[in-house]
Amino acid sequence: MADKIPTTMATRMLDAEGVQYVPRPYRYEERGGTAVSSRELGVSEHDVVKTLVMEDEKRAPLIVLMHGDCEVSTKTLARLMGVKSVSPCRPEVAEKHSGYQVGGTSPFGTKRPMPVYLQKSVLECARVYINGGHRGFLVELDPNEIVRVLKPTLVDVALPAGA
Numbered sequence: 001m002a003d004k005i006p007t008t009m010a011t012r013m014l015d016a017e018g019v020q021y022v023p024r025p026y027r028y029e030e031r032g033g034t035a036v037s038s039r040e041l042g043v044s045e046h047d048v049v050k051t052l053v054m055e056d057e058k059r060a061p062l063i064v065l066m067h068g069d070c071e072v073s074t075k076t077l078a079r080l081m082g083v084k085s086v087s088p089c090r091p092e093v094a095e096k097h098s099g100y101q102v103g104g105t106s107p108f109g110t111k112r113p114m115p116v117y118l119q120k121s122v123l124e125c126a127r128v129y130i131n132g133g134h135r136g137f138l139v140e141l142d143p144n145e146i147v148r149v150l151k152p153t154l155v156d157v158a159l160p161a162g163a
Contacts, residue, residue: 006134008132008133011108014108017149034048037068037129041138045069048138050067050131051064053097062117064116066122066158067121067158070158072157072158097112118147119155127143130146
């Protein structure tokens with residue numbers, strides 16, 4: 001996959017929205033996460049944005065976009081959303097909501113529309129690397145394009161990894 005550029009629901013949406021992006025394929029490793037993609041692409045893990053499919057206590061799905069080197073404070077997010085709790089979806093549930101295989105989940109072109117919450121400090125990055133809808137495939141783009149296309153709610157829910 002490292003040299004093949006896939007066409008995905010995400011790239012179709014980005015193209016339709018006129019987003020300028022750079023395809024960034026890399027050698028995927030099972031359970032490698034953003035540490036592997038940042039290493040393979042030679043970029044800061046902070047600039048890699050992970051797409052997390054979560055749900056509230058009523059199982060309503062949502063997407064959180066977070067720096068690769070941070071975790072989500074689900075308690076803070078739940079408080080900001082006005083719900084009792086937020087937790088990650090099980091992989092099979094996340095795949096059902098997004099239409100993407102875990103490890104290849106993009107916030108663009110999801111199967112079902114879901115509210116998107118973006119860690120606001122992502123906008124401080126000059127360029128970000130976000131999943132393009134396939135394992136081993138990120139797209140490099142201006143983070144302001146995420147705001148323009150997805151119209152996310154900006155939040156401050158980042159915790160240092162391992163916190």
